[in-house]
Amino acid sequence: MSPPRKPRARSTAPDPKRWPECSRCGHCYQLAARWPEGPICMHCYNAARRREGACADCGHVGMVPGLNTAAEPVCLRCSGIPLALTCTACGEEAWLAKGATCWRCLLRGMVHDHLAGPDGQISPALQPMAEALCSMPRANSGVTWMRANPQVGQLLRALGTGSLELSHDALDALPAGRTVEYLRALLVTHHALPPRDRRLATFQRWLDDTLARVEHPEHKQLLDRFARWHHLRDLRRQAEHGPVEAGPVLRAKQSITVTIEFLGWLDRRGTTLAALSQHEIDSWHAGGPGTREHVQRFLYWCRAQRLTGKLELPRRDKDNPQLIGEHARLKIIRSLLLGDELALPYRIAGCLITLFGQPAGKVVALTLADLTGSDASSPELRLxxxxxxxxxxxxLAALIHLHLEHRANTNTAANAQSRWLFPGQVPGEHLSRTTLLAALRGNGIPVRAARNTTWQQLVREAPPQVLADALNISPATAMKHAQRAGSDWARYVSTTHHQQ
Structure with missing residues (x-):
């Protein structure tokens, strides 16, 4: 059975002069039928045709379009409603899509038509994805996905007939776009393609295109060394431990882009890296926008490679972190727990940031295995x-239990069996850190300041070493928070060391 849907808002105003009151909603909208209970408007009629569950009167499990005297859903037989809800293709009671065919059968037919090869059969490599599409919880979503975007049908047919090779290289050769990347992720999720980090591959393609536009031969050679042996190597290391996040990729792109501007700036001044002086460094930072500081990674790398002399590079002051008042932090927590301005996943993630001082990247990467006692009957939920x-x-545990009942983005073939606590829209991936931060900040929550304030409070209540182990940060970082908060745990550290 599909999870319950939120009723769609009506787009027109009621018209009492034209239509009688609906026996269900009590409003005067266009009528669709007259049932034993009275006139039914189009809105309530469509909602009744889609409702699945167990009959409150006889216990029948299937379509329950009717309502008994207690306003509980009942089946066709108990309600006496003259409505055809049996699919002529599969013989099951279901929400019918076209004629007397249910959405599930319509979806199965479309998937077969799109993925079948010249012999009329779907290849074994594509069969798992085809089965996942056909069994997605909301079949109508799959039909809409294939109908609304013509490129989906074109790509699926090309894969089915073999005119498009089933490989990452073949998909890379297509014009880049969200549809191609979504389909690629779907193929990876269902083992038709080998796993590949999406953002790492995108960065590699971007890097090749960017370097191809650099005309100066020496600059291109230097940039290639810097990008591949510094940024690309770091991103590959990150990919060994999990999906590369958007933040590191964006920072790497910005660093390379600013480095290209910096080398052009030096060339116009008639200066080389070997002759680079402290005066040029200061002039570069003083003569442009704040984004010029992103050249520092390149300059540190040049200094390590002995391409420049020992130059002093400006450093960002990190000793004065952003903070909010404790009262403001508690107000944010209260609004996340009790308010409904944000979707439930964002409220829970925001609570984990403001209660436990967790970084957004760690929160979105939590899995179901990181929860114990997630059964609503369990006495305590642990994380x-x-x-x-x-x-x-x-x-917060009550919100998490509610979230687990109907996790977002699990009603398609993308993440039906997702291991992530917060499944994302891209198949196989979790909720994007960037998306989470945008949602929280858009609701007026200063994420970094709230997290810093949380740590200022936590280190007043427990030793930094204990917090570091429990909340997964380095002891040095925890001690810095304690020093900033004015909490002296040196006596605790020395005492525990003496006892050991």
């Missing part, structure tokens, strides 16, 4: 953030 299991406050 694994570091080496220890942390108890979740009761109000």
């Amino acid at each position: 694994r953030l570091g080496k220890q299991w942390v108890p979740v406050p009761e109000q």
Whole structure:
């Protein structure tokens, strides 16, 4: 059975002069039928045709379009409603799509037509993806996906007939776009293609295109060394431990882009890297926007490679972190727990940031395995953030239980069996860190300042070493928070060291 849907808002105003009151909603909208209970408007009629569940009167499981005297859903037989809800193709009671065919059968037919080869059969490599598409919880979403975007049908037919090779290289040769990347991720999720980090591959293609536009031969050679042996190597290391996040990729792109501008600036001044002086460094930073500081990674790399002399590079001051008042932090927590301005996944993620001081990147990467006691009947919900299991406050636990019942983005073939606590829209991936931050900031939550304030409070209540183990940060970072908060745990550290 599909999870319940939120009723769609009506786009027109009621018209009492033209239509009688609907026996269900009590409003005067266009009528669709007259049932034993009275006139039914089009809105309530469509909602009834889609409703699945168990009949409150006889227990029949299937379509329950009717309502009994207690306004509980009942089946066709118990309600006496003259409505045809049996699919002529599969013989099951279902929400019918076209004629007397249900959405599930319509979807199966479309998937077969799109993916079948010249012999009329779907290849074994594509069969798992075809089965996942056909069994997605909301079949109508699959039909809409293939109908609304013509490119989807073109790509699926090309894969089915073999005119498009089933490989990453063949997809890379197509014009870049969201449809191609979504289909690629779907193929990877269902083992038709080998896994590949999406953002790492995108960065590699961007790097090749960017370097191809650099006309100066020496600059191109130098940039190639810097990009591949510094940024690309770092991103590959990150990919060994999990999906590369958008932030590191964006920072790498910005660093390379600013470096290209910097080398052009030096060339116009008639200066080489070997002759680079402190005066040029200061002039570069003083003569342009703040984004010029992103050249520093390149200059540090040049200094390590002995391409420049020992120059002093400006450093960003990190000793004065952004903070908010404790009262403001508690107000944010209260709004996340009790308000409904944000979708439930964002509210839960925001609570994990403001209650436990977790970075957004760590929050979105939590899996179902990081929860214990997630069954609503369990006495306590615990969350694994570091080496220890942390108890979740009761109000937040209630939100997490509600979220687990109907996790977002799991009603398609993309993430039906997702292991992520917060599944993303891209198949096989979790919620984007960038998306989470945009949602929280758009709701007036200063994420970084709230997280810093959380740590200022946490280190007043527990030793930094204990917090570091439980909440998965380095002891040095935890101690810095303690020093900034004015909490002296040196006595605790020395005492525990003496006892050991």
